[in-house]
Amino acid sequence: TRLTHELAHQLAFNSGLQKRGVMYPMWVSEGLATNFESAGPAHASAIPSNPARVRCLADALAAEQIVPLRQFVVQTRVPADARESRHHYAQAWALFRFMLTEHPENLRTYLSRTANLPAGRRDEDALLREFVEAFGTPEALETAWQAFVVRQVRQTTTGEQPAALLPAVRRVAKLP
Numbered sequence: 001t002r003l004t005h006e007l008a009h010q011l012a013f014n015s016g017l018q019k020r021g022v023m024y025p026m027w028v029s030e031g032l033a034t035n036f037e038s039a040g041p042a043h044a045s046a047i048p049s050n051p052a053r054v055r056c057l058a059d060a061l062a063a064e065q066i067v068p069l070r071q072f073v074v075q076t077r078v079p080a081d082a083r084e085s086r087h088h089y090a091q092a093w094a095l096f097r098f099m100l101t102e103h104p105e106n107l108r109t110y111l112s113r114t115a116n117l118p119a120g121r122r123d124e125d126a127l128l129r130e131f132v133e134a135f136g137t138p139e140a141l142e143t144a145w146q147a148f149v150v151r152q153v154r155q156t157t158t159g160e161q162p163a164a165l166l167p168a169v170r171r172v173a174k175l176p
Helices: 002-015 026-034 051-062 082-102 104-115 124-135 138-156 166-173
Strands: none
Touching: 002 026, 026 082, 026 104, 051 082, 051 138, 082 104, 082 138, 104 124, 124 138
16 A cells, blocks of 8 residues: 555656645645555555545544644644554545545646645645635535545444444534
8 A cells, every 4th residue: 555655646746736846735645645545456446445544534533633624724744643643644535535526626626726836835824725715614614524534434334333433423423
């Protein structure tokens, strides 16, 4: 999986999908790469599931460590703590997958716009503005996003939730 992850980064930057020197939020660069992770050709598909990332996502959900969307969409660095880092990679995988499956035209617009930006750093306000221009406000997406997270976890746990996950799933399911 590490090889396909790193190859996805190379492909994204060498094909023009992403542009070298442009600052991308973590959910874009790492989310795209984690969506290409595969255990081998037999497991490859156009939009593959990623059981390892889903397990980390389930762990983050159970530990109430899913980062709020408004904060996550402007994050550009991976946390140094190993467990927290795994949670963030899993959330990046899920957010990119959410945008790819639920908002594909918005994602296309966002990737096209960011690939045309000049190289260099941008502050959180700029990153948030770019996100909002393509997808709307994080608050408007939050309920659908959290429901998507729960669906990903449920699909991977064969319909039966681990006991530790049930309170978090129930809490998210009650969101307006």
